[in-house]
Amino acid sequence: MQKKVACSFPDEVLEHVFSFIQSDKDRNAVSMVCKSWYEIERWCRRKIFIGNCYAVSPRMVIRRFPKVRSIELKGKPHFADFNLVPDGWGGYVLPWIAEMAGAYPWLEEIRLKRMVVTDECLELIAKSFKNFKVLVLFSCEGFSTDGLAAIAASCMNLRELDLRDSDVDDLGGHWLSHFPETYTSLVSLNSSCLGSDEVSLSALERLVGRCTNLRTLRLNRAVPLDKIANILGRAPQLVDFGTGTYGADLQSDVFSSLAGAFSSCKELRSLSGFWDVVPAYLPAIYPVCSRLTSLNLSYVTIQSPDLVKLLRHCPSLQRLLVLDYIEDSGLEALSSSCKDLQELRVFPSDPFGEEPNVSLTEQGLVSVCLACPKLQSVLYFCRRMSNVALVTIAQNCPNLTRFRLCIIEPRTADFLTLEPLDVGFGAIVEHCKDLRRLSLSGLLTDRVFEYIGRYAKKLEMLSVAFAGESDLGLHHVLSGCESLRKLEIRDCPFGDKALLANAAKLETMRSLWMSSCAVSFGACKLLGQKMPRLNVEVIDESGPPDSRPDSCPVDKLYIYRSVAGPRFDMPPFVWTMDEDSALQVS
Amino acid sequence: MAFEKDFNLDATELRLGLPGTSEESEKQASTTLRISNKRAMPDMNEDSSVAADKKCDQETAPPTKAQVVGWPPIRSYRKNSLQTKKTEAETCGMYVKVSMDGAPYLRKIDLKMYKGYPELLKALEDMFKFKVGKYSEREGYNGSEFVPTYEDKDGDLMLVGDVPWEMFTNSCKRLRIMKGSEARGLGCVV
Numbered sequence: 001m002q003k004k005v006a007c008s009f010p011d012e013v014l015e016h017v018f019s020f021i022q023s024d025k026d027r028n029a030v031s032m033v034c035k036s037w038y039e040i041e042r043w044c045r046r047k048i049f050i051g052n053c054y055a056v057s058p059r060m061v062i063r064r065f066p067k068v069r070s071i072e073l074k075g076k077p078h079f080a081d082f083n084l085v086p087d088g089w090g091g092y093v094l095p096w097i098a099e100m101a102g103a104y105p106w107l108e109e110i111r112l113k114r115m116v117v118t119d120e121c122l123e124l125i126a127k128s129f130k131n132f133k134v135l136v137l138f139s140c141e142g143f144s145t146d147g148l149a150a151i152a153a154s155c156m157n158l159r160e161l162d163l164r165d166s167d168v169d170d171l172g173g174h175w176l177s178h179f180p181e182t183y184t185s186l187v188s189l190n191s192s193c194l195g196s197d198e199v200s201l202s203a204l205e206r207l208v209g210r211c212t213n214l215r216t217l218r219l220n221r222a223v224p225l226d227k228i229a230n231i232l233g234r235a236p237q238l239v240d241f242g243t244g245t246y247g248a249d250l251q252s253d254v255f256s257s258l259a260g261a262f263s264s265c266k267e268l269r270s271l272s273g274f275w276d277v278v279p280a281y282l283p284a285i286y287p288v289c290s291r292l293t294s295l296n297l298s299y300v301t302i303q304s305p306d307l308v309k310l311l312r313h314c315p316s317l318q319r320l321l322v323l324d325y326i327e328d329s330g331l332e333a334l335s336s337s338c339k340d341l342q343e344l345r346v347f348p349s350d351p352f353g354e355e356p357n358v359s360l361t362e363q364g365l366v367s368v369c370l371a372c373p374k375l376q377s378v379l380y381f382c383r384r385m386s387n388v389a390l391v392t393i394a395q396n397c398p399n400l401t402r403f404r405l406c407i408i409e410p411r412t413a414d415f416l417t418l419e420p421l422d423v424g425f426g427a428i429v430e431h432c433k434d435l436r437r438l439s440l441s442g443l444l445t446d447r448v449f450e451y452i453g454r455y456a457k458k459l460e461m462l463s464v465a466f467a468g469e470s471d472l473g474l475h476h477v478l479s480g481c482e483s484l485r486k487l488e489i490r491d492c493p494f495g496d497k498a499l500l501a502n503a504a505k506l507e508t509m510r511s512l513w514m515s516s517c518a519v520s521f522g523a524c525k526l527l528g529q530k531m532p533r534l535n536v537e538v539i540d541e542s543g544p545p546d547s548r549p550d551s552c553p554v555d556k557l558y559i560y561r562s563v564a565g566p567r568f569d570m571p572p573f574v575w576t577m578d579e580d581s582a583l584q585v586s
Numbered sequence: 587m588a589f590e591k592d593f594n595l596d597a598t599e600l601r602l603g604l605p606g607t608s609e610e611s612e613k614q615a616s617t618t619l620r621i622s623n624k625r626a627m628p629d630m631n632e633d634s635s636v637a638a639d640k641k642c643d644q645e646t647a648p649p650t651k652a653q654v655v656g657w658p659p660i661r662s663y664r665k666n667s668l669q670t671k672k673t674e675a676e677t678c679g680m681y682v683k684v685s686m687d688g689a690p691y692l693r694k695i696d697l698k699m700y701k702g703y704p705e706l707l708k709a710l711e712d713m714f715k716f717k718v719g720k721y722s723e724r725e726g727y728n729g730s731e732f733v734p735t736y737e738d739k740d741g742d743l744m745l746v747g748d749v750p751w752e753m754f755t756n757s758c759k760r761l762r763i764m765k766g767s768e769a770r771g772l773g774c775v776v
């Protein structure tokens with residue numbers, strides 16, 4: 001009887017219905033209803049997200065989804081951002097591009113994060129996909145501006161080129177002139193990470209001038225301040241602008257043309273860049289400040305009073321990135337000016353100094369949390385914290401979804417009571433019921449993990465460093481956090497017991513990273529042996545782990561679920577523990 | 587315990603440390619040990635603990651507090667941009683590339699090191715082993731097949747020496763020593 005109902009809709013109708021379902025989770029759910037829905041769904045899935053490029057092989061993806069137009073891939077573990085993953089670890093996108101070149105000639109969008117992209121890859125993209133539109137390379141590396149030139153020259157329908165935070169070999173700005181004079185489709189360009197001090201200004205100006213749909217333009221440091229007016233003059237429709245260098249000798253004519261250019265940008269909502277700021281030039285942006293929703297001042301090395309002067313002009317601000325020069329007093333002022341604030345990131349100006357160089361403490365964060373009811377996302381570097389401050393934050397900001405606190409000195413206790421910060425972070429997870437991401441720091445015992453396991457039911461990503469006392473801590477997290485997808489741990493006394501006892505949990509997660517912990521080589525082998533759907537990879541630059549006793553702890557461990565089996569592109573310092581429990585060296 | 591301090595027993599104490607080091611600095615070293623070496627495990631056997639100790643020695647070699655890898659968790663491009671700012675303030679150099687037609691590689695010089703054109707030209711002559719001709723506003727450089735030129739902020743190729751020194755240092759982006767017929771065309775202004 002059910003069969004009759006399912007067959008009464010022709011495939012095309014179901015396909016049309018499915019086209020309204022965009023989210024991956026929903027699409028996955030749809031595909032599991034019955035075999036015919038699985039079949040229909042896989043033929044009309046246009047967009048896929050693969051959170052770990054080693055969890056599945058390109059061929060498997062292509063086999064199941066033959067008509068994909070948009071793909072997003074992530075490679076290296078998050079701790080690669082902080083140099084914990086040695087060079088050469090992996091995350092190569094070339095095999096994917098090579099397979100897709102043949103299988104997806106109509107591919108339009110490629111988004112990559114933490115992957116190794118070479119000029120060869122970029123040339124292959126330029127050559128293979130005739131309707132290519134979007135290239136986002138987020139924190140990638142391995143390519144140069146020559147590869148970008150190939151993209152510019154060939155991709156006539158390119159709309160978006162976003163290189164955010166990538167490590168690019170910048171051979172000078174001439175790649176921009178490879179966009180043909182007839183090319184006008186650019187909507188978004190983010191080249192802010194390019195490091196050369198040469199840039200082809202005339203090519204840039206001409207490009208900006210003829211691309212009338214340009215909405216996002218983030219320049220790199222090489223573009224001087226006195227060129228901004230000219231560029232903005234050609235693109236008054238910009239919504240998101242990143243300056244290059246924002247400093248020069250003060251000249252009134254330069255200032256007034258700059259201010260004039262900014263005031264003609266009526267759609268501008270987001271500003272960033274601002275390298276080498278000369279404070280006298282900041283008032284040039286005042287005309288747009290009242291409409292700004294996002295402001296990135298994280299390269300602005302000016303003192304708090306100047307920062308406050310600027311922020312008072314920005315009542316609509318929803319997102320602010322700033323250095324700790326803002327100090328507690330500046331954050332207090334921010335909390336009274338910017339009631340709509342949703343995201344705050346405060347970065348340290350002197351992260352390796354032993355003494356504080358600015359007056360930024362837990363008070364700054366507390367004052368923002370007390371006054372900004374819409375606050376959802378926090379990244380805060382500071383040098384001291386207290387349980388009472390964390391409890392206040394938790395009680396006043398129950399809508400927090402991302403909370404990342406970095407107390408710069410590891411294992412710093414509550415400065416008021418000298419106790420661990422277990423209770424404070426416990427309050428965060430208890431009150432912030434929608435918390436999805438949490439980073440811990442300070443002095444923490446196993447108790448904080450007990451709270452996390454008990455309360456953090458929506459937590460998807462947890463970062464832990466220099467915390468905990470025993471395996472019980474890890475056990476609380478693995479057994480209690482139902483939604484956990486990514487767990488990254490460094491320098492904690494977690495060993496074999498919790499890991500082995502919760503082996504099955506690891507198959508429900510994307511990945512687990514543990515470095516400088518106490519997991520033995522023997523436990524890794526056992527895990528690899530018992531869990532065929534997990535790739536258990538040991539990273540050790542000091543030599544093969546089997547040259548030491550099984551009880552010896554491994555340096556770094558990366559465990560992830562995979563349907564593709566062990567990977568074959570491992571460098572000499574990565575060993576995979578597989579079913580044979582014998583060493584496999586690639 | 588107090589009276590021991592009065593006798594300054596430390597000075598005459600037989601220890602394995604170097605003269606001048608004290609227990610405090612050794613304690614600090616072992617604190618570093620605790621932070622950066624997580625290998626101490628009660629059930630480890632002899633071999634591995636020896637290996638761990640070896641690693642410990644390497645890690646406690648620096649006398650100051652050892653910087654932990656990847657901590658605080660800040661992306662490299664942020665660290666770099668903060669550092670660049672500091673060094674710029676300290677050195678205030680004005681380095682420009684210098685190319686010579688026919689030379690296999692370029693050099694870099696700091697324009698701030700020179701007070702004027704004569705010094706700059708002498709330095710270039712020494713660096714590339716050539717001689718410029720005599721400069722005149724009307725005719726440029728006469729008497730040599732080498733002509734010093736520079737690229738200014740607008741990307742134009744200019745003859746060195748035409749504008750006041752300050753204006754030159756503010757607008758010069760790179761230097762180029764031209765040679766041969768191409769140079770003569772520029773040097774000889776009709």
